[in-house]
Amino acid sequence: MATPLKVERYTRASRIALPVVAAVIIAAATIPAWGSSSVIKQGVTFLTLVALGQMWNLLAGYGGLVSVGQQAFVGIGAYTLWVFSEKVGINPFFCVPIAGIVAALFAFPTAGLAFRLRGGYFAVGTWVIAEVYRLLVTLISWLGGGSGVSINSARGFSPTTRQAFVFWWALAVAVGSIALVYLILRSRRGVALTAIRDDEVGARSLGVNLTRSKLWVFVIAAFGTGATGAVIYLNLLRVGPEAGFSLQWSALMIFAVVIGGLGTIEGPILGAIIFFGLQQLLADYGTWYLIVLGAIAALVVVFAKKGLWGAIYRRWPADLLPVRRRLCLETVCFPEEAPPAQPPQYPIVQADNLSGEQPPAPSPGPGA
């Protein structure tokens, strides 16, 4: 007798979440019509932070590539915006995808060098390459040199029109980055990436081409980061090498992702909210927000690996953006939507546990 087995991804939570998310996006899109200028500006800051976080999470959380050189692509995006809008004469709002493509092109030689290094040395390697890009921009006088350049063409629009378009672009890169990561993870390549995240050696033994998967992730992350960089500087209208290629961009995305939850889609969104909230709360105290966020991030990464979303997920296991597959037999699915709150008890004495290590936790993490 054939058993009707099927693979499911949607969960009860996601069936409720998707329409809610859609409603929130539509509501957000109307903000330029009624929000004040400062609300719109803050909105752009927040939405671009979400996009940067998603891209860094794709890189580090799924690709296992801890880069502290992603500011390279923010800077490249910003300068591409300037070159194409001021020197070529393209409408600055059309330059956002171009910025993404140019950043992706720069990602190939960057990866070619940085991929020769592993782990922490890879991290510093990407940082050195970002420094090289910064120094090149500083030294090339055609790009404005050390004093930076202004994106004047965007000033041709009325402030209301410009702000509205910048906001919609910011919303587009935020939603687009979430959708991109979501779709990648649900694809065949996403399965490979999830496998890499969980166990590199295991993934390779199952035939996953690590280098190709990682290169792919690196290029996509560069594309998203570059496009977001262009949106950020459509908002700021002035870019210099120090600011565009600043390490602060890496701090921003890393802290948001780590606090929210590395290796989950929902985590970086939550992290961006916390980052943004603390930044606003401590706005009058100089750079103290970075000190506080740095401390929180360092503690979270050590003592709560899966971040805040991981903690929430353990309590209320609901996949809002489900990417994991569940095997269903008639009405029973595995893994269950709500695993038991308490893990099964292990016997106190175990003859085979001589190393004194804890037995492995039986419940899989989010998105496993």
Add this chain to the structure above:
Amino acid sequence: MIWVNDIIQGILLGGLYALFAAGLSLVFGVMRLVNLAHGDFGVMAAYISLAIVGSLHVNPFYTILMVMVVMAIFGYAVQRGLLNFAMDAGPLQAILATFGIAIIIQNVLLERFTANSKGLDAGAIETAVIKLSNQVVIGWFPLVTAIVSVIVLLGLQFFLGRTRMGRAFRATADNQRAAQLMGIDNRHLYGMAMAFALTIVAIGGVFIGIRTTFNPSAGPMRLIFAYEAVIIGGLGSLWGTLVGGIILGVAQVLGDHAQQGWGILVGHLVFLALLAFRPQGLFAKQVQ
């Protein structure tokens, strides 16, 4: 002859980079941790020296011992209090924790000492020179720095090769679990490794603070130079690191000579070229 002068200056500068790199190399060798806050620890040491000079009104040279002690205690505390747990959580988590520390140090220094560049004033030695010819002039201070660097590296080699704790360091570097079975308390040992690394960084931080001005965001550049010296020389080779530092120093000085302001970029490009053609470094002991 002017090139000879440049090369000598580059070699002396390379000694300073090697001093910074030795601490980075030690931490990576013993516990496989790339410390992204390494450069910021050096800048922190310079600021501690500055604070001591400010209250005691002494030559910064006399503060070095005190700065070394403070940094050693700080290093041990950070390792035992946070980084040991971070390393338990995973290699990725450990890197990110050091990144958090780096950003915290940079911004605490910024809040405490402002973004203005500061310098340590060591008096007459800073400008004293040995004139070999009209074009070859060696500054006393760079010379002293390079000699101190070599002495520190020799001391480190003696420590790793001949002392009980040095043996424990090497054993842990080779096989952490086996070392543990031999009765080595690796949590304490990691704390000691970080303490040693920061002691060396304290020396480097004060010397570089005398040589050039510094500000709270100077750390990343120090880290990057140290890192380039390590990779050029090859992982796990102390004297390779010295050669790496010298290659970097010479490249920077010659680059700056050829085109004012291009020195640092030329240094990076030499590093990237080596990475492209000889990724294992010049004197690698083991393939990473």
